[in-house]
Amino acid sequence: MGEAPSTLPGRRRTHSGARRGAGGSPERRRVLIGSDTYPPDVNGAALFSARLARGLADRGTDVHVLCPSADGPPRVTEIGGAVEHRVRSAPSLVHETVRLAVPAGLPGHIDRLLARLRPDAVHIQNHFIVGRLLLRAARRHGIPVVATNHFMPENLFTYLHCPAALHAALGDRAWRDFVRVTSGADHVTTPTRIAAQLLLDKGFGRTVEAVSCGTDLHRFRPLGGGSAERAGARRRLGLPDRPTLAFVGRLDSEKNIADLVEALPHVTVPDTQLVVAGAGPQRPHLEELARQRGVADRVHLLGFVPDADLPDVYHAADVFIIAGTAELQSIATLEAMASGLPVVAADAMALPHLVQTGRNGYLYPPGNAGDLAKYAGEILAGGEERDRMGEESRRLASRHDHQASLARYEEIYRELSPDPGGRIRRL
Incomplete structure (x- = not known):
């Protein structure tokens, strides 16, 4: 596929499952976030993914992001403390501002990236191209997976130019696909209890945790004057x-x-x-x-x-x-x-x-x-x-303090990390 190589080679794990730095001291936890949409895309999933990545990096996590290139060619850059692995993308046929990852060659690229980075956890934000392939690859590599749902079929109907009479049938099929894919994750979250109940109502058979997207209470505050x-x-x-x-x-x-x-x-x-x-x-x-x-x-x-x-x-x-x-x-x-x-x-x-x-x-x-x-x-x-x-x-x-949400995700990653035998613990 010709993806750009990572500029930061992965560090090997010790036998205990944790990376060690000079003198045997523990190194930072490493997380790979995967999303089919990321800034400059403007939508809730993209915004959440970027704030999660940059917020975790600020708190000391070694953060990498796998997402589509904003303009086509693959590249690796570091923004806001997070390393972005941008894969080759092509324009979407259904929305003028959305670009999709090119599937050809992507599974092999993801395998090589996981082997090089050896993240402690993978956190997918969608169940489409990037999220789906990254989840499958993480399972093969024995890496725990967190999945956060931002999806509702209603957000796709307009782009697909789907007649209203077909919305119910298309929505049912989309939810079945969601359940099938994300059932492979070790831990599933969504922003609210109402949203979590929606997933259960749509056939998801496991516990779904509500973790708020959060907001920056310092940046967004009442007028003083x-x-x-x-x-x-x-x-x-x-x-x-x-x-x-x-x-x-x-x-x-x-x-x-x-x-x-x-x-x-x-x-x-x-x-x-x-x-x-x-x-x-x-x-x-x-x-x-x-x-x-x-x-x-x-x-x-x-x-x-x-x-x-x-x-x-x-x-x-x-x-x-x-x-x-x-x-x-x-x-x-x-x-x-x-x-x-x-x-x-x-x-x-x-x-x-x-x-x-x-x-x-x-x-x-x-x-x-x-x-x-x-x-x-x-x-x-x-x-x-x-x-x-x-x-x-x-x-x-x-x-809904953003820092509290980040702290909870850090806890989830720690709880899911492999034990010394490399086994994944599903929450």
Whole structure:
């Protein structure tokens, strides 16, 4: 396949199963993360994978990542303390921004990589090309495997141009494939208890652990300067200083962003604007819908916002709103809550895990733009009540500290490491 060789040769294990450095001192634990999507891809699985890799590296783990090349040719680079082994990729036929790993020659490349790195654990983020092949290879090499699920078939229907009448059948087949592949892992996690129960309901026959994606409580935190700081964030983003509803995420149909635009004319607080940070194929449709509803001057589609600038998006907002119905957790909602924002969310999938009605926001029936507008308007007009809900959001988000999630994954890797006989212990 002609993949680029690793620039960091693997170090051999001792007979005890742990690598030893100079003088016999224990070396860092080594983990290989495998993902079919990784930055610059913009989606929850890619974002989680990168934050996991870089967070573990910051905490002292020797982290390697196997993922598709962002532009085609294979290469090995180090970013954020994690070594990225980018395999040859080709454009996807179903999505303009997604590239897929080229399967030809990939199994042999993975075998050579595992033999060279000899990781203590493999952690796959998907069950598609990279994840599937890496899981199989890890089993052959006797390396324990953790699998984290970010998958829901609903996220694929639009890209596959699948008629609605076939969604149920396609979804059932996709879940059967998921169960078959990931049953080979030693430990399976997913972000929330609701998402874990979904896997059990779909036929997965083993325990699934809920481990939050987590959020950086230092980067994403409430405003310190009140309305003046909020006005400053709006200026930096080129926005008018108006009451603001915000959403952060891909502009894809399963996110139901059209519901946010439909709700805007019905929000009773004058001059309320909608700010959307994210890119995707739905942008032309959203622009046309805003014109049709007479709110084009109050809908601001910011496009892709670099991760470093995301705190400004949350600080520019008064309320975070989300209409998605296929969220296994929603990293963006966690970031908004950590930033001290009340949330109005669709009462679907795992969003009720984050939003408690009357405490830090409201849940509304999916697709009901009228209720979305009503709840958003009530919070905007609430003054002290809005501030109280924002404080509750921050308190609830504090349960999802990214460092706690990283610590739990470190524990899982340790618990799964081979014993002196090389046997894998399944949790």
